[in-house]
Amino acid sequence: MKKRTLIAEELDAAGIKVQYDEHVKRILSSRQVLARILQGAVSEYAGCCTEEITEWIEPGIEVSRVPVKPGGKRENELLITGDNTESKVPGEGSLTYDIRFRALLPGQSKPAAVKLLLNVEAQKKFYQKYHIVTRGIFYGARMLSEQLDREFTASDYDELKKVYSIWICMNAPKHIGNAMSEYRIAKQDLIGAIPEQQANYDKLSVVIICLNEEAPEGNCAKLHGFLNTLLSPAMDAAEKERLLAENYGLVMEQELGKELRQMCNLSEAIEERGIKKGLKRGLKQGKAQGRAQGRAQGIQLAKAVIRLAGEGKNEEEISAACHITVNSVREILSD
Known part of the structure; x- marks a missing residue:
């Protein structure tokens, strides 16, 4: 069995976001x-x-x-x-x-x-x-x-x-x-x-x-x-x-530097995971228009969803802004 790391692919997006919040608290408590x-x-x-x-x-x-x-x-x-x-x-x-x-x-x-x-x-x-x-x-x-x-x-x-x-x-x-x-x-x-x-x-x-x-x-x-x-x-x-x-x-300090690196890694992991999910959806939607365009649509969609989530928008607000279903929003942000 492969060793689970902080940003391992097996970690679900929700769990990653919880850890991100915890890192923010610990950094602020320095x-x-x-x-x-x-x-x-x-x-x-x-x-x-x-x-x-x-x-x-x-x-x-x-x-x-x-x-x-x-x-x-x-x-x-x-x-x-x-x-x-x-x-x-x-x-x-x-x-x-x-x-x-x-x-x-x-x-x-x-x-x-x-x-x-x-x-x-x-x-x-x-x-x-x-x-x-x-x-x-x-x-x-x-x-x-x-x-x-x-x-x-x-x-x-x-x-x-x-x-x-x-x-x-x-x-x-x-x-x-x-x-x-x-x-x-x-x-x-x-x-x-x-x-x-x-x-x-x-x-x-x-x-x-x-x-x-x-x-x-x-x-x-x-x-x-x-x-x-x-x-x-x-x-x-x-x-x-x-x-x-x-x-x-x-x-x-060693601990503060460690928290900063882990927080940044988690942020990247959340975005990377969301882009993969959005890419998968974009490729599916873009088959009729060509794989390259579908890929671009997927990346753009995922980034938009992640940006709005980072601004504190809820699933319904993101759904309306991106013109996708709430289930699609959840699919991009979590497993």
Whole structure:
């Protein structure tokens, strides 16, 4: 029996796509990558160098894997030991975070001084059945309520830590392009003025980062250039590693380089498999017009289907756009 490799022909397209998603999560969970995200998207780290931020990120970064019920009052749970990626609260259901971690604020080094709890999510498209900002608020609110009996006890609410929910949206529509917005709790005096320090109510921020690799750079922030390069499905691994090192100072650790190469290989495998299926269909349809034309039609059809799927279109939308049946779309994208 032949040895199964990461991009072996035996792997079905659905399985490959699942692995691709997992590689994206693991790449985003790199301390070097998270440091650059914090530097560009979290105001508390503006002006700090990535080397410093890397040291402030806790040792344990959790990527969605096996869910574990959070909670408990053991002393070591108040230290920097990593957060579970699934949240279960009685009566509130459960949710699973892509990446969850904690970080010290600049200038603070003691475990007791942990101030920020952060969650990073990767999305293949901007438009969902819901608004991403609304989901981000829900995730942030859950991270706040979970702190009872973990970060503080009884009525000691002043120990509540600020939370960030950061959403990275790939394939943003052209009219949005490369953009970033923050949604946060703010104070507005309606009658008179109530004296209150911002730190006492500024406890939740949702940051949405939209990426569009094809959009003109314009005033695009350095973070967008970094993430577009890091997550590009079209760029080969060697070129990606070179640009990340030369332009963004990323040190190609063995594990990070391995994840990048595997992600690129998986992307190529998905496209190659889809082209083969589309080619087969195109050859069948093009017999009357000649084999060469049928081959060209098959490749063009497969590329169109794969491109639309990469933009987050569902099977029905791809079917309508390519003028083929839903079953044909499934045939190209999977076994």
